[in-house]
Amino acid sequence: MRQVRTSAGRPVPDVPSPVAGTFDDVVEVLTGRRTAVLTGAGVSTDSGIPDYRGPGSPPRNPMTFQDFVGDPAYRRHYWARNHVGWQHVGRKAPNAGHRALARLEARGVVTGIVTQNVDTLHEVAGSRRVIDLHGRYDQVLCLRCGTRYARSEVAERLEALNPGFAARVAPSDPEIAPDADAVIEQTEGFRVQDCWAPDPDGGPGPCGGMLKPDIVYFGETVPRPRVDAAYALVDASDALLVAGSSLAVQSGLRFVRHAVAGGLPVVVVNRGATRGDALATVTLHAGTSETLAGLDAVLPTPT
Incomplete structure (x- = not known):
């Protein structure tokens, strides 16, 4: 048995050492x-x-927040894979x-x-x-103005920018990561959608901020x-x-x-x-x- 203390130093009831139980x-x-x-x-x-670390899971390199916001090539690669993957996650029961x-x-x-x-x-x-x-995989957030979009809204715009992309590059049943990222390699030329909400500073055009799936990436709080x-x-x-x-x-x-x-x-x-x-x-x-x-x-x- 071990005695555990709270952050304030007060003892709490003993808890047993871990038991591999039934x-x-x-x-x-x-x-x-x-x-x-x-x-x-x-x-x-x-x-x-599939999961990230379970028995038999293949090695994965999930997108980090720093890569997503800091490198347009990483961001394009992620959105291309997500454009395919989110639809397959939506079909799961x-x-x-x-x-x-x-x-x-x-x-x-x-x-x-x-x-x-x-x-x-x-x-x-x-x-x-x-x-x-x-x-949630089904929501998207603008990192500039905070506007939140349904993933389906963004999908319509991505499809207009990249007509037929998923049908060209993805197999009928691609491998999907837990964050709705499809495992595809051909992402060159994919066009990314920016935020189309009104400019939060009152400018004449749209916000134009960076859109990100409302998913906490590795390295993000x-x-x-x-x-x-x-x-x-x-x-x-x-x-x-x-x-x-x-x-x-x-x-x-x-x-x-x-x-x-x-x-x-x-x-x-x-x-x-x-x-x-x-x-x-x-x-x-x-x-x-x-x-x-x-x-x-x-x-x-x-x-």
């Missing part, structure tokens, strides 16, 4: 507890969206894990979801309280209101369940640390080891779809 151990920890859920890319793999979480929330077992995914499949499945920590909302969700819960995340980046791991500092038990369900295992009450190396569906079948509504 499904029954997970049920024992979560029974009777209103549970906040943190999800990662592993929750969506059964919907056909929620899997059994997404649907189980929606039912668990409806029954009062799950208090809400903090997701590191940008695919919106939790909302499509019917979950009501979802914090999109890393943004998660907006503080989202972080605060996620902390509040954890604080209002009795346990934290991590599903399908390696917790390799601080944006997710901090909520595990926050839960432990508050004395909450933490359950981690993932197909491989995670950076949060040393903090977990129980870890279960298993798929999320079958585990979440199983929890939906046996967890009672907290009284």
